[in-house]
Amino acid sequence: MTVNFAILIPFLAAAIIPFLDKRLGRVHIGWFALLIPLGLFIYLASFIPNIAAGETIIHTLEWIPSYDIHFTAYVDGLSLILGLLITGVGALVSLYSIYYLSPEESLKHFYLYLLLFMGAMLGVVFSDNIMVLYVFWELTSISSFLLIAFWYHRKRSREGAQKSLLITISGGFAMLVGFIMLYAMTGSFSIREIISVISEHTDHPLFLPAMLLILLGAFTKSAQFPFHIWLPDAMEAPTPVSAYLHSATMVKAGIYLVARFTPVFGGEALWFWLVTGVGLFTLFWAAFHAVKQVDLKAMLAYSTVSQLGMIMAMFGIGSAALHFGYSTESVVYTQATFAALFHLVNHSTFKGALFMVIGIVDHEVGTRDVRRLGGLVSFMPITFTIAMIGSFSMAGLPPFNGFLSKEMFFTAALNISELSIYSLDTWGAVIPVVAWVASVFTFLYSMMIVFKTFFGPYQEEKLERPAHEPPKGMLIAPVMLGLTVVGLFFFPNLLGDNLLRPAMAGIFPSFPEAELGVEIYAWHGFNTELFMTFGIVVVGLLLYVTLKYWRGVYVLFPERWSFNALYSYALHQMEIRSRTATKSYMTGVLRDYLVYIYFFFILLIGGALVYTGAINFSITENAPITPYEWIIAGVMFIAAISILFAKSRLTAILLNGVLGYSIAVFFVLFRAPDLALTQVVIETVTTVLFLVSYHFLPEWEREHDRKRRKGLHLLISAAVGTIFATIALAVHNGKLFESISHFYENSYELAGGRNIVNSILGDFRALDTMLEVVVLLIAGVGVYTFIKLKLGKGDQRLEDQ
């Protein structure tokens, strides 16, 4: 079995889940779904020894070889970390959701979407081909959309799903364009090949656009400022979904993308400042706003955004190392990337646990509102313990893994502020300050999650159900995640050596692997970072105690001025504006559309005539005009002009008849007896038809248009006439080759007919004649049906059904 099949297995499982659900009867379908991530986790874990030894695994299935698109699975440290997170957290979430979701829910849909998502996510992290990566990327967006709107009967769920889809898909499209630009530059879709050749293309004009577009994709997916607005709204999803997608996996896809493309774009000042700057600002902004939330899930959503910003910022800082190329000094900066990878894992563990805890609280007491909760510690001791582990880890306190990664973050921030490239000597000092302030707020909301929920007065009258410990099955998954959080604190190097170090080798391919990676110590002496943590605890506690005095600060950021409001406003305005725009030209009046058509005809054909200089009025080679022709033309001219001013419809019909008969005379004059015959007959029939339908036509009404409009119509019709005349003259004068009519002159020998016109119609070009006959047939049948198939009273129109 290769990794390619491992990616496809969740899709296959998703396909059979609905059938299985029918067969299984009373057994919870979740147990089957649980097997898939569990099996895949064990399978992927079996790669760890190889990866730790510095190997990479690659396997290619051809998909569209003619377009250079192959389904290539590539396993290195980075993708294996994500793969293990996806399957590991996926297994725990499946287990948790078995107890969380009641059997009355549409479980087969839930697990189908979940497995679809899992497969797509595995595809994203293991794909080496960027087109395949994009395919899986969009699949994660779509399956996330389906999962957010799982309770589709709720309006807020649908809105949240729509919002997340709009934002992530637009980012995805930007990313696709970026990928195509990369292909245009390097001529390869394979990430590894792009990395190996990109250094020759950094001056390419597409290099920066590609970087910006790919970053846009990563930022929208990873909910970076200002695209973070979809994540809090995605909290309308069931809690297992929030725990899985919106904390551990999908939002890490953008992070993964940034990490994966660091060797491509890293080392550029723009990349450094965009990733670090946006990450830092997101870190601060979301941490600041998490404090004001009253819904626990919204609080966790903002905290996720904030933590993602932190990881993003660390990847940005780490990319500075590529600027120098390999040297013993620059290795220091790679430490930030190491910290980012480490925190990526840590965040998935504690945030998953926290979401599950909130889900348990919601499930057991019926609310997630902080203002209604309190004093649950004596009722739910185990839940409380996990919540405490998760929150303290998030706040960055020992003895939990968050402490280690946050200390490393501070180290990185302090290191980078002393760097002298990218104008860091002026702005560098801001980085540690922002990081520290954001961490204070992180500490603050982490404490709020624990203390507001589990301590304080127990308000039973505000709860829907009396609090008690949840069923044991529900606790398994959060307990395991909580154990991982603590375990990673005590044995961080197990993870560091086996997975993070190989991942670093993928991100910094030009660096010797032995130099990369950091030995993590739980205790690293009294240094600046530790005192920063002390400061966080002190200031954080102070802020927590005085919360009600400075809460007023949030009035400065009213909902009206948020990006949410901007998004809704923009969406609303776009709908209104496009409706107005459409209504302004889609008037429903045929005459207006004709004006558009003729206007563009004048513009295009007239423009082409002028542009190409094809106008040619020379009439020297024309045959002389006889007096009869003058007379007939004069009659026609008078008749045509008179039609425009006719007072009644009958007059117009008669004048039209005059025109038709005059054309017949022209045919006679120009020696075309067959045409003249047909023209006479057809003209008569047409006139009679006009008279037949005359009875059914409405009164001939003079249009009371405004003068300007009439003028416009006059102008347009005159222009159309002039252009046609001009074209006719130009074509007449611009003969490219001799006509081929001499071929038909020997029609008697070839076709056995002396009448050339009839020979052409019936012999040389008979196919056209046949189709003209068909046209007449269709017209006849159409007229017959129009007349015969009338709607009886009370019948339903066919087209209305």
Added chain:
Amino acid sequence: MIELMLSAALVMFGLAGAIALIRIIIGPSLPDRIIALDMIGVILVSVVAVISVILNTRAFLEVILILAILAFISTIAFSRYIERGAIIERKRDR
């Protein structure tokens, strides 16, 4: 000589047609216009005949016949229209 006569005839027919056209345009009543159109039809028959002589061909003799028939039919159609308001009467049972 014969050439000149034929040409003169054509020009005069043309003038007659133009005069008939004026009657069609200004009316004033519908029968006036229909008679004028019938006249134009007859004039056309003559014109085609003269042109056939000028062009020295027999190819247009069918045109003359058809034109004569159709001028008759269309005049009848118009007359019926004026008389009954419709050209083809419907059966009562429909």
